[in-house]
Amino acid sequence: MGTPNVFNILKSQAVLWTAPVGEAFPDPGVILAGDDWAGNWERLGATKAPLAAKLEVAEHESQTEEFLAAVRRFKTGEKFTLETVLAELTADYLALAAGGTPTPAGSGVPYDELVIGNEAYLPEAAWGFEGILYDEVGNMTPVRVFVPRATAKINGDLKFSRRDDDYTGIPLVIQALADTEDLSNPGRIFVLHYVTPAGS
Numbered sequence: 001m002g003t004p005n006v007f008n009i010l011k012s013q014a015v016l017w018t019a020p021v022g023e024a025f026p027d028p029g030v031i032l033a034g035d036d037w038a039g040n041w042e043r044l045g046a047t048k049a050p051l052a053a054k055l056e057v058a059e060h061e062s063q064t065e066e067f068l069a070a071v072r073r074f075k076t077g078e079k080f081t082l083e084t085v086l087a088e089l090t091a092d093y094l095a096l097a098a099g100g101t102p103t104p105a106g107s108g109v110p111y112d113e114l115v116i117g118n119e120a121y122l123p124e125a126a127w128g129f130e131g132i133l134y135d136e137v138g139n140m141t142p143v144r145v146f147v148p149r150a151t152a153k154i155n156g157d158l159k160f161s162r163r164d165d166d167y168t169g170i171p172l173v174i175q176a177l178a179d180t181e182d183l184s185n186p187g188r189i190f191v192l193h194y195v196t197p198a199g200s
Contacts, residue, residue, distance in 0.1 A: 010143055012131035014051035016044040016084065018096065019126045021149050022181065028195040033132045033140035041128070045093070048169045049085035051129055053145060055190075056080075080176040080189045082127060082147065083155060085169040097154045097172045099123060122151040127174050135197050144193040148179040 019041040026037040036043070058077035061070035086093050091102035091112035099122065103113045128146040135141070156171035176189040185191075 007133065007135050010131050010133055012133070012143075014047075014084075014129040014131050016047065016051060016082075017041045017128045017130070018044065019128075021124050021126050023126050025128070025146050025191070025193065026144070028142065028144070028193055033130070033142040033195075037128070044086065044096075046087040047084045048087040048167070049083075049171075051082060051084040053129075053190075054081050054083070078189060080147065082129070082150075082174040083172065085171045087167075087169055089158075089168050089170060093170055096125075097152055097170055122153075124149055124151055124177065126150070127152075133197075139197060141195045141197045142193070143195065146191045146193070147174060147176045148182065148188060148191065149177045150174045151177065 017037050019037075019039065023040050026035075026039070026041065031037055056079040057075055060074045060076045062072040062074070064071050086097075091114040095102050095114055098114075098116050099119055100114050100116050105112055126146065126148050127150055128144060131143045133141050133143060152172060152174045154171060155173035158168060158170065159166070160168055178187040178189060180186065182188060
């Protein structure tokens with residue numbers, strides 16, 4: 001907070017990444033804005049809708065007979081979600097949203113196969129996205145959000161049409177789970193890295 005700085009205004013697409021649960025976040029001193037996140041982080045392809053991040057909080061309000069307004073307020077639940085639509089329809093991307101493990105094409109089998117159904121387990125993964133800030137001379141710094149542990153699912157219809165002026169995408173929602181393994185921040189559901197420009 002403090003003096004307004006218009007170069008803190010973020011107007012950027014969001015590049016989406018996923019990794020196994022427990023993967024280290026990219027070091028902002030090494031992994032610069034727009035760089036590959038390295039390690040086991042995998043970038044997802046193009047998106048056809050903006051990435052929306054939403055934090056929802058359930059609350060309890062304590063009331064007393066002496067006052068008309070609540071005298072205390074407590075959180076009783078929290079939920080963090082990411083939503084977008086993947087622009088590329090592939091077996092790998094559909095598996096991220098629907099579960100299952102694609103079998104890649106091989107000798108004599110000219111197709112990837114994804115079988116869905118009768119599986120109660122929801123795979124967990126880490127997720128993250130990056131937006132980019134630009135300063136007055138065009139230097140880039142990243143703003144990164146990480147969800148250390150989450151499940152994902154299809155969040156709408158897969159629409160196929162010749163007549164529609166749109167194309168098929170995979171609507172994806174990523175729902176955070178409490179990170180029960182991080183003992184320094186037990187229960188965290190997301191982490192923000194707002195990387196400050198050099199010299200600021």
